[in-house]
Amino acid sequence: MAGKDKYSVLLPTYNERQNLPIITWLLVKAFTEANLDYEIIVIDDASPDGTLEVAKQLQQAYGENHIVLQPRAGKLGLGTAYVHGIQHSTGNFIFIMDADMSHHPKFIPEFVRKQKLGNLDVVTGTRYTSGGGVYGWDLRRKLTSRVANYLADVLLNPGVSDLTGSFRLYKKDVLANLISATKSKGYVFQMEMMVRARQFNYSIGEVPITFVDRVFGESKLGADEIVGYLKGLITLFTDV
Amino acid sequence: MTKATQALTTFALFFALWTPLFFHSSILPFLPISESLDRVIAAIPLWLIVSFGSYSLASIGYALFTFRDCPEAHQSLLAEINAAKTDLRARGVSVD
Numbered sequence: 001m002a003g004k005d006k007y008s009v010l011l012p013t014y015n016e017r018q019n020l021p022i023i024t025w026l027l028v029k030a031f032t033e034a035n036l037d038y039e040i041i042v043i044d045d046a047s048p049d050g051t052l053e054v055a056k057q058l059q060q061a062y063g064e065n066h067i068v069l070q071p072r073a074g075k076l077g078l079g080t081a082y083v084h085g086i087q088h089s090t091g092n093f094i095f096i097m098d099a100d101m102s103h104h105p106k107f108i109p110e111f112v113r114k115q116k117l118g119n120l121d122v123v124t125g126t127r128y129t130s131g132g133g134v135y136g137w138d139l140r141r142k143l144t145s146r147v148a149n150y151l152a153d154v155l156l157n158p159g160v161s162d163l164t165g166s167f168r169l170y171k172k173d174v175l176a177n178l179i180s181a182t183k184s185k186g187y188v189f190q191m192e193m194m195v196r197a198r199q200f201n202y203s204i205g206e207v208p209i210t211f212v213d214r215v216f217g218e219s220k221l222g223a224d225e226i227v228g229y230l231k232g233l234i235t236l237f238t239d240v
Numbered sequence: 241m242t243k244a245t246q247a248l249t250t251f252a253l254f255f256a257l258w259t260p261l262f263f264h265s266s267i268l269p270f271l272p273i274s275e276s277l278d279r280v281i282a283a284i285p286l287w288l289i290v291s292f293g294s295y296s297l298a299s300i301g302y303a304l305f306t307f308r309d310c311p312e313a314h315q316s317l318l319a320e321i322n323a324a325k326t327d328l329r330a331r332g333v334s335v336d
Contacts, residue, residue: 021324239242
C-alpha cells in the first residue's frame with residue numbers, strides 16, 4: 001500500500017560523478033519496487049569533476065519530482081548540507097546515506113518496515129549485528145572501527161551498536177532538531193547525532209546493513225581521522 | 241549532569257568509601273578488620289582496573305572475531321553496477 005509518507009534522500013556529493021548515477025539508479029529501483037513515494041535531493045558542493053552535469057542528466061531521465069538539485073557554491077561541510085537539504089525537502093521522512101555506494105539502497109524497505117513497526121524517530125543501519133557486515137576492510141581497519149565504537153560505548157553509553165555509520169532514516173523534524181543541537185564535524189558528527197538522539201529520548205531502532213567499501217575511488221582513514229575522532233569523543237564526554 | 245561528571249562522581253564515591261577502609265588502622269582503630277581482609281581492601285582498585293582491562297580486551301576481541309565479511313554483497317553490487325550502466329546509457333545519462 002502506498003501511504004501518505006514520502007521519503008527524501010539527502011545525497012551530499014563532492015566529486016561523485018562515477019558513483020552518483022549508479023546510486024541514483026539503485027535508489028529509484030529500491031523505492032519503485034517497494035512502492036514508496038520518494039525524492040532524491042542532490043546537494044553538490046561545486047564538484048570540479050562535473051557531478052552536477054550528471055545530476056542534471058539524471059533529472060531528465062527520472063523527472064524533476066524525483067531528482068531535486070540543490071547545488072551550493074563551495075565545499076561547506078556535511079551538517080550545513082543536511083540543513084540545506086531539509087529546507088528543500090518535501091518528504092516527512094529523511095534518509096541519510098553516503099553517495100559512494102558503500103550503503104546499498106536495497107536495505108531501504110527494511111528501514112521503513114522497522115520505522116513503522118514502532119513509530120520510531122530514528123532507524124540506524126548497523127554493520128555489527130547478525131546479518132550485517134563489511135567488505136574490503138583489512139584487520140587493522142576492522143580493529144580500529146571496533147575500538148572506536150567500544151570507546152564511544154564506554155564513555156557515552158548511547159545504546160546503539162554502530163555509532164560511526166551514517167545510513168539512517170529520520171523523521172524530518174527529529175533530524176532538524178538533532179542537527180541544530182549537534183556541534184561536531186566529520187566522523188564525530190554522525191556519532192553525536194545518535195548521542196543527542198538518546199539524550200532527547202528519541203526512539204531509536206537498528207537494522208543490519210552490509211557495507212561495501214568504495215568501489216570507485218579511495219576511502220580514507222589516517223592518523224588525522226583517528227586523532228579527530230578521539231578529540232570529538234572527549235568533547236562529547238564532557239558535554240553530553 | 242554530563243557523562244564526565246557522572247564518571248567523576250562515581251570515582252569520588254568509590255574513593256570516599258575505600259580510603260577510610262584502607263587507612264582504618266590509624267583513623268578507625270575500633271573496626272575489627274583482620275589482616276587478610278586488609279590485603280583484599282588494598283588490592284581492590286588494582287583488581288578493578290585489571291578487570292576492566294580484561295573485559296575491554298575480551299569485548300573488543302569477541303566483536304572483532306564476530307565481525308562478518310560480506311563478499312556476496314560486493315559481488316552482487318558489481319553485477320548491479322553493470323546493469324545500471326547499461327540502463328543509464330539507454331536513458332541518456334553519461335557513465336564511464
